[in-house]
Amino acid sequence: MTLNLLIEQALNGCQFGLMLFLTSAGLTLVFGIMNLINLAHGSLYMVGAYVGATVLAYTGSFPLAILAAVPAAALFGALLERLLLRWFYHRSHLDQTLVTFGLIMVINEAVRMLWGATPLQMKLPVALQGSVRLLPDLHYPTYRLVVLGVSLAVALLLYLLVVHTRAGTWVRAGASDRVAASALGINVTAVFSVVFLAGAGLAGLAGVMAGPIFAVQVGMGEPILILALVVIVIGGVGSVRGAFIAAILVGLADTFGRVLLNPALGSMVIYLFMALLLAWRPQGLFPAHA
Numbered sequence: 095m096t097l098n099l100l101i102e103q104a105l106n107g108c109q110f111g112l113m114l115f116l117t118s119a120g121l122t123l124v125f126g127i128m129n130l131i132n133l134a135h136g137s138l139y140m141v142g143a144y145v146g147a148t149v150l151a152y153t154g155s156f157p158l159a160i161l162a163a164v165p166a167a168a169l170f171g172a173l174l175e176r177l178l179l180r181w182f183y184h185r186s187h188l189d190q191t192l193v194t195f196g197l198i199m200v201i202n203e204a205v206r207m208l209w210g211a212t213p214l215q216m217k218l219p220v221a222l223q224g225s226v227r228l229l230p231d232l233h234y235p236t237y238r239l240v241v242l243g244v245s246l247a248v249a250l251l252l253y254l255l256v257v258h259t260r261a262g263t264w265v266r267a268g269a270s271d272r273v274a275a276s277a278l279g280i281n282v283t284a285v286f287s288v289v290f291l292a293g294a295g296l297a298g299l300a301g302v303m304a305g306p307i308f309a310v311q312v313g314m315g316e317p318i319l320i321l322a323l324v325v326i327v328i329g330g331v332g333s334v335r336g337a338f339i340a341a342i343l344v345g346l347a348d349t350f351g352r353v354l355l356n357p358a359l360g361s362m363v364i365y366l367f368m369a370l371l372l373a374w375r376p377q378g379l380f381p382a383h384a
Contacts, residue, residue, distance in 0.1 A: 098232040103353050104346065109238050111345020112245030116300035118322035118329075118337045119252060120293015126332020127268040128183050128286045131190040134174065134197035135297060135322065136315025142167040142298025143305045143314060144205060147214040150305075156219050160302055167298020168291050175290045180283075198316065206312050213311035241303050248299065249338055256334050265289060321348075324368055330378030339379060343367070 121135045146163035150156060174197070182190050218237055225233040256262035267275040268282045276282050300318075308314065325344055329336025344364050351363030371379070 098229060099353075101229070101232060102234060103349050105234060105238065105242070107346035107349035108342060109242050109245070109345070110349060111342040112242060112249065113300050113304055114318070114321055114325055114345055115249055115338050115341035116245060116296045116303075117318055118325040118341060119249075119334055120289065120296050121322055122326045122329065122332060122337045123265060123289045123334065124286070124293055125326065127265065127272060127282065127289060129187075129272075130179065130183060131187050131194065132179065133191060133194040133319065134201065135293070136317075136319030137198055137201040138167045138171050138294045138297040138315070139301040139304075139318055140201070140205065140312070140315040141170050142301030143216075143310045144209055144214065144301075145298070146302030147216045147305050147310045148209075150216055151214075154219070156222065159216075160299065163302035164295045164298045167301065168295035171294020171297070172287070172291045174294075175287060179290075180287075183283075183286075202312050209312075211312060213309040214305075216305040216310060218306050237306060241307075244303065248296070252296075252334060253338075261285075261288075321364070324364055326378075328368055328371055328378055330381035333378070333380040336378055336380035 117135070117139055121132065124130055124132055124135075142163040145166040146159040149162040150159040153159070178193070178197075182193055222237040222240060224236050226236050226239055228234050256265055264275070264280050264285050267278070267280055268285050272282050301315075304318075321344060325337055325340045328344065329338070329340030344367075347364045347367050348360070351360030354360070355363070
């Protein structure tokens with residue numbers, strides 16, 4: 095593998111990993127704080143992609159597509175949490191798995207009814223269609239660099255909010271010990287609602303940014319959900335730091351696995367990596383810490 099190809103694939107892996115982080119960050123906090131398994135989280139990613147693709151088709155403005163997709167996914171997630179999911183906080187994981195799996199099918203069919211079964215294409219503005227010269231013989235797509243930059247900025251902002259603010263202390267306290275946090279006067283249910291809203295918005299952001307790279311289609315949330323769950327397991331449940339590091343590792347492993355091996359074998363690399371890591375650290379890289 096040449097140096098240019100190595101750098102290009104490393105950038106691709108980091109870009110994919112950061113998008114995984116946006117999807118998994120809210121999910122790991124939801125699971126860590128309220129012990130809720132939400133398999134419908136990938137559907138929020140899909141909703142963001144569809145809303146963004148629709149707004150982009152009508153306005154031609156990608157910033158407007160993002161500004162519409164993120165609140166739409168966040169609002170949809172808030173409605174799901176308020177009307178249905180909060181009734182399953184204290185139910186068994188099997189009940190949570192069944193109801194959120196059912197939500198996946200319901201949301202997929204609703205999206206198919208609204209937008210049809212044909213995948214949507216998100217055409218980028220001219221300013222984002224070119225490439226940037228990084229090295230004399232290496233040109234990298236402008237849009238992928240924008241995705242890298244936006245994802246890093248959001249990850250940094252999320253880190254500052256979780257680690258250096260009072261609200262972040264409440265989130266970390268709830269993720270570490272919900273009972274103790276409640277005893278100290280923290281309204282864990284309200285914290286969870288805010289975290290769920292923010293997580294849904296982040297999933298919508300990841301979906302709209304992934305739209306120009308992947309096809310916007312019904313069921314696009316399921317593959318990203320599986321990878322997000324892998325990230326959570328590797329990073330440690332409830333850990334934003336763990337989710338970030340694990341997402342980068344998974345993105346790089348998936349990208350280089352597909353390049354160095356054939357796609358079928360390459361897709362197995364991350365699961366082998368997860369199995370080996372869990373054999374060494376069953377609790378994940380950074381358990382019970384945000």
